[in-house]
Amino acid sequence: MDLLNPLDAAFLALESREHPMHVGALQLFDLDTAHGPSSVAELCDNIMSVTDVQPRFRRYPSRVLGGFSSLSWTHCEHVDLDYHVSRYAVPNPGGMHQLRDIVSGLHSALLDRHRPLWQSYLIEGLSDGRLAVYTKTHHALMDGVSAIRLMQRTLDVDPDPTRLGVMWGETRPRSISSARGRRQPRGLPTAVSLATGALAAGRALISRNLPAPLSAPLTMFNVPIGGARRIAVRSWPLARIHAIRQTTGTTVNDVVLAMCSAALRSYLLEHEALPEAPLIAMVPVSLRSEADADADGNGVGAALCNLATDVADPADRLARIADSMHHSKKLLCQLPEFAALALSALLMAPIGVSMLRGFPPLPRAPFNIAISNVPGPRTPVHLGGARLDAVYPLSFPFEGQALNITLTSNADNLDFGLVACRRAVPHLDRLVTHLDDGLAELEKATT
Structure with missing residues (x-):
């Protein structure tokens, strides 16, 4: 046991x-x-x-x-x-x-x-x-x-x-080089260390002027959800994202977040439901070393990113997203691991509370949406000789978070998987169309 x-x-x-x-x-x-x-x-x-x-x-x-x-x-x-x-x-x-x-x-x-x-x-x-x-x-x-x-x-x-x-x-054996880099297992953090980490992380959050928990505006996505799901999937060539990255000096993840921001902005405008304040995304960040990346369980931190959905210009929106993500990731990387985990727990705690029976809905959303980018295979791979054409990651929405966007790289493509509460997010395929439009807008605005 x-x-x-x-x-x-x-x-x-x-x-x-x-x-x-x-x-x-x-x-x-x-x-x-x-x-x-x-x-x-x-x-x-x-x-x-x-x-x-x-x-x-x-x-x-x-x-x-x-x-x-x-x-x-x-x-x-x-x-x-x-x-x-x-x-x-x-x-x-x-x-x-x-x-x-x-x-x-x-x-x-x-x-x-x-x-x-x-x-x-x-x-x-x-x-x-x-x-x-x-x-x-x-x-x-x-x-x-x-x-x-x-x-x-x-x-x-x-x-x-x-x-x-x-x-x-x-059953492939682990390589010697990977085994040498593996960290030795440590005991679970004590309540004192978690509290100390949370305090340090909270101070860092305030001092860096980063998005705070419960600061996101309420949207049509931030509602109680049912158990039925709807999915949508689509792939885009990585070359298009890299061209924008190179022109703007941003990262692949920044461009992806800008695509998502454009899609969310257009979708909410269609429903006459775009808030004046910018949407906030929770972006999982791996806290594991390369050697620990395939370990059991979870080793993921949470960063908050301002999606700048209140900004109409695609290039300006991308710049603001890149700046927000840069500071959030820098904070997590500079903190000791236990403090980074404590900060992530602090950011996610309102979601957990909202899922407990008997607790009323939160007056503000801790964030509006989770957007995850998981690195995948860099070259074509095969199963019994059959080439993997696409791998669409499918995660889960949280209570009060009716939509989740997860993507992974697959050789020359980025494969997106959208999962939504079937009741709360109508016409999910429209979001895929808006993602495509958002990428085209970025290309036009940055060339």
């Missing part, structure tokens, strides 16, 4: 039917590039033949004193892979719209706590002949950085399949 760390335990404790706490990914594989299996059915058969389940994917929550299931892990002796790995078919005409409908329903369903907290679905029948793989894991099991790193280790750069790596059965 393994004890959970406090952050992982919180993801289990706060989960409810209205607030599923799993993260997912929708992958699309092109068999036209494959040197191995000649059909989707053959590749699916090969995937489902992998039965050696690694320890991480045998974990499920223990029930302590007959009820509490958020304190420790138990390891399952026998994993029922017929349950955890399933095959689906897309109905006619087999397009992305039908695929999104299937994945929206799968992403809405809670994971069974009596079983290891993950599931994978092999989805056939796409009209273009590709195989879709949707996988979800509980956030207590791993964070987004760990999930993407694991995906990268299970896929091959070489299209000639010498092995078949799958998430639950990945």
